Amino acid sequence: MSADGVLHVPDNPIIPFIEGDGTGVDIWPAAKLVLDAAATKYHKTIEWKEVLAGQKAFDETGDWLPEQTIADFREYLIGIKGPLTTPIGGGFRSLNVALRQILDLYVCLRPVRWFQGVPSPVKRPEDVDMVIFRENTEDVYAGLEVQAGTPDAEKLRAFVKEAFGWDVREMSGLGLKPISEFGSKRLIRAAINYALSHDRESVTLVHKGNIQKFTEGAFMKWGYQLVKEEFDDVAVGWDDCDGKPGSKLLVKDSIADITLQQVLTRPREFDVIATMNLNGDYLSDALAAQVGGIGIAPGANINYVSGHGIFEATHGTAPKYAGLDKVNPGSVLLSGVLMFEHLGWSDAAEDIVNALEATIADKIVTYDFARLMDGATEVKCSEFASAIVDRL
Numbered sequence: 001m002s003a004d005g006v007l008h009v010p011d012n013p014i015i016p017f018i019e020g021d022g023t024g025v026d027i028w029p030a031a032k033l034v035l036d037a038a039a040t041k042y043h044k045t046i047e048w049k050e051v052l053a054g055q056k057a058f059d060e061t062g063d064w065l066p067e068q069t070i071a072d073f074r075e076y077l078i079g080i081k082g083p084l085t086t087p088i089g090g091g092f093r094s095l096n097v098a099l100r101q102i103l104d105l106y107v108c109l110r111p112v113r114w115f116q117g118v119p120s121p122v123k124r125p126e127d128v129d130m131v132i133f134r135e136n137t138e139d140v141y142a143g144l145e146v147q148a149g150t151p152d153a154e155k156l157r158a159f160v161k162e163a164f165g166w167d168v169r170e171m172s173g174l175g176l177k178p179i180s181e182f183g184s185k186r187l188i189r190a191a192i193n194y195a196l197s198h199d200r201e202s203v204t205l206v207h208k209g210n211i212q213k214f215t216e217g218a219f220m221k222w223g224y225q226l227v228k229e230e231f232d233d234v235a236v237g238w239d240d241c242d243g244k245p246g247s248k249l250l251v252k253d254s255i256a257d258i259t260l261q262q263v264l265t266r267p268r269e270f271d272v273i274a275t276m277n278l279n280g281d282y283l284s285d286a287l288a289a290q291v292g293g294i295g296i297a298p299g300a301n302i303n304y305v306s307g308h309g310i311f312e313a314t315h316g317t318a319p320k321y322a323g324l325d326k327v328n329p330g331s332v333l334l335s336g337v338l339m340f341e342h343l344g345w346s347d348a349a350e351d352i353v354n355a356l357e358a359t360i361a362d363k364i365v366t367y368d369f370a371r372l373m374d375g376a377t378e379v380k381c382s383e384f385a386s387a388i389v390d391r392l
Contacts (some may be wrong), residue, residue, distance in 0.1 A: 260286055292369070311338070326381060
């Protein structure tokens with residue numbers, strides 16, 4: 001990463017990877033096979049460096065998230081990971097959330113689009129082409145909560161009663177929902193920059209500001225403020241243009257609950273979406289369901305200032321399928337595509353997408369798609385990867 005904020009990538013980068021728990025033993029080798037083949041086509045090679053997290057880390061080191069893993073991600077900037085087990089009974093609430101917060105990966109990037117031939121529950125899945133920018137470090141995911149019935153909960157309940165006159169029922173769990181100007185603006189800034197650089201038409205700020213006026217409502221207001229402060233020459237807010245932005249990027253907003261309805265009924269009206277942590281979580285999964293499910297939904301966690309990024313499968317570990325060479329490797333593979341795009345390897349990324357789509361069009365698919373398609377050839381996870389490589 002240079003001083004001007006540009007990521008300079010050699011032809012043979014060292015990239016840390018976390019295999020992942022459960023089906024990680026199947027999907028990571030499959031994804032790696034395709035990523036390596038696509039890179040080689042353009043005379044590039046990746047030196048993969050395994051780092052540990054999750055069950056494998058705990059079994060080998062007694063630590064769910066070793067310091068060395070954090071150090072390696074810091075040093076090499078870019079990494080990729082499979083799904084991780086969440087520790088039960090102590091330790092981290094979520095290893096995924098911990099990685100995002102420790103490395104300040106403030107953007108959770110979730111592009112959602114349909115691939116030709118993928119089974120879908122909706123009539124026109126091709127209308128879905130959205131990119132979600134989900135704030136990764138604040139909101140209820142900050143983990144600032146206390147358990148009902150504990151002294152801490154009673155202390156907080158008494159404090160808000162005395163300080164603000166808020167009556168909270170006894171035996172209530174309590175939490176804080178921090179939404180800051182700094183966190184909101186840097187997330188929305190990233191979304192606007194992405195929309196501009198990718199020739200997108202609009203950015204929608206999704207919020208529940210009609211009810212949560214000083215948190216989610218503030219997110220919306222800070223977003224419009226940012227447009228005027230930093231992007232006035234290239235973007236315009238909805239109210240400042242009567243919905244007619246001309247050649248400028250349109251920035252608008254939408255209430256979260258109606259958004260969840262309209263991405264289903266009017267998906268063409270949404271392009272880039274910027275939202276907070278919990279809304280983004282809901283939206284990501286709801287949209288993924290329209291285009292084939294989270295089994296092929298990619299994800300990235302990025303700090304556009306420091307250059308750090310961890311690209312990840314967005315689904316769970318599915319331990320009952322672990323080692324069966326059965327599940328779809330699409331999520332971690334397409335996360336690798338996002339990683340290639342972040343590295344500037346756009347041609348290799350595009351080749352993978354085209355080869356994946358051609359494989360599915362030939363109805364060579366893993367069990368999750370085969371059971372929903374007529375005339376499909378069901379193949380193993382590894383065979384699916386090999387079929388993609390054959391079409392690169």
